[in-house]
Amino acid sequence: MSERVLAEQISQELLLAYYKKVLELRLFELKVQELYRNGRLPGFVHLYVGEEAVAVGVCSNLQTADLVFSTHRGHGHALAKGVPAGVVLAELWGKATGSSGGRGGSMHMYAPEYGFMGTNGIVGAPIPLATGAALSAKVRKHSQVVVCFFGDGAVNSGSFHEAVNLGSVWDLPVVYVCENNLYATEMAFVRATKNTSVASRAAAYGMLGVEVDGQDVVAVHEVAQAAIQRARGDGGPTLIECKTYRYVGHHEGDPGTDYRTREEVQQWKKQDPVKLARQRLLDSGMDENKLQTADQQVEQLIDDAVEFAEKSPEPSAASVTEHVF
């Protein structure tokens, strides 16, 4: 077997793995949407539908010991970092088996055992936290890399400015990943700032900034790979801007149609990350049957997650005061 054929096979294997993960994130969120709309889940959820290639493209470069800090739109980041779907869903259900035992919910789920340092209810807040975690890795002389996800809504906050500046001046092993989905809740990015290139802001902090098509899992993977390798090699942080889009409203309950046009949503759906990843596999010569098998495996995984979460016990009411300190 020639080296070239081997490389293509590995590449197809990886492509299949990316595709399955992207699909898992998509089907997971659609299931959450369904459960939420049927009144099964308490609280509030912000869905990641349309942005899946970012989480998968970045996290496919990470090891378990690496740390991820996420946002209010963070289910996809948790899944991509390796937290089992059942554990994530159980948390959304407020169950004892959830990643926070039902004490956190969608915006406060933590799974340090998978290097997942939390979703977050406060926009911008994870950026200083991730910077500090990278400082910790550096002073412990650990090879950990820290990845911080945030949206375009975070980059006009003081948290972004102060933390990215510290990450740069201290040469920390952190990768700042902006998921620019063009809207902070309903606020269009073009109305929020004169400089709509997030990547260009890196220059203000003396660090490298890169822009990438956030709908293409392979493109994201490659850009993130370089940034993560640089961070691991003590080369300092990188700011990556992933151009992406959410198909759904800001949160479940927001139709997402008051501040953007249906045409714009349809336009973005043409560059759907699931379809793109699937097309790459077809282009690589994978046959449709094999893809259907993969689809069924992912569907089964989601069904199993629902069964696990649904059958899981509620936390004991008497435990309400545990773990405060």
Next chain:
Amino acid sequence: MSEQGRVITYADAGVEALREEMRRDDSIVYIGQGIGPRGGNFRQTRGLWKEFGDERLRDTGICELGATGAAIGAAMAGTRTVIDEVFLDFALEAITQIVQQAANISYMSNGKIKAPVVIRGAMGAVRNAGAHHSHTFYNWFANTPGLKVALPATPYDLKGLFKTALRDPGPVALIEHKSLYNTKSVVPEEDYLIPFGDARIVREGKDLTIVAMSRMVDLAAKAATVLAQEGISAEVIDPRTIVPLDRTKITNSIRKTGRLVVIDESPSYCSFAGELLAIAVEDCFDELQATPRRICSLPVPNPFSPVLENQMIPSVDRIVREVHEVMKQVRRVS
């Protein structure tokens, strides 16, 4: 613990606590402004940079929000940190990180993630600094589940409480008082810890209980000396930590004396002083001989004028005067 040792300042006692703990635990990283070569605005890190260098004493630009968040994130990832806000007032720039992230993280993560971070800041009035540099809002922290709050009143207590804070699994607000940095007391050279939730009986007495925190402890003790000359025996108690609180020692004293006066540099409305009055009523109602009383700063921003600021903050004279009023009161139980 015997109190054998040398007489050193409050600032130096803090430095000594840090030096001992940073030698003992090489994971401790200290973050703040002017805390490196300069040795701290209040000399509160003097000499440490020479021993521990830039790696462990991290001077930052003026960015309390980013630096405090970084200290908390580092703590979540396994590095014990101190974030020195220098003036407690400046912690307001970072309050979201302290309250939303540090205080909540243990609970939100079901106990899986701890944030062993000491949030250090100096509160209170000193030399007429004016409204932006004189706040005493430690009661805000005490009202936040997940935060412990220590208020050292002496060099001895600062060393012991700081060392305990640096071994605590979670976030601790260690709030010093700016006007105490040059005060002195006997501090042992050796290692000692003061457990949280262990109040100090500053002076024993039988006629009334005075509870005071931080700089007000000294005023309470001076007032007690004046009162003693008049034949009034005041018991003075310093809780030392208000979260956790040594409720037992305080309520035992109130039951013994039947009277409670609280001295607090914060304004009285929604204050820790109010909390102590509530505790007195909840736990000691039958034994109370007089209405519990708060002697607090007046509810105004700290004025600049010395005349005005002296009027605002409790004084020994005011404490003595108000204690006289409390002592005149006799409760009739029908």
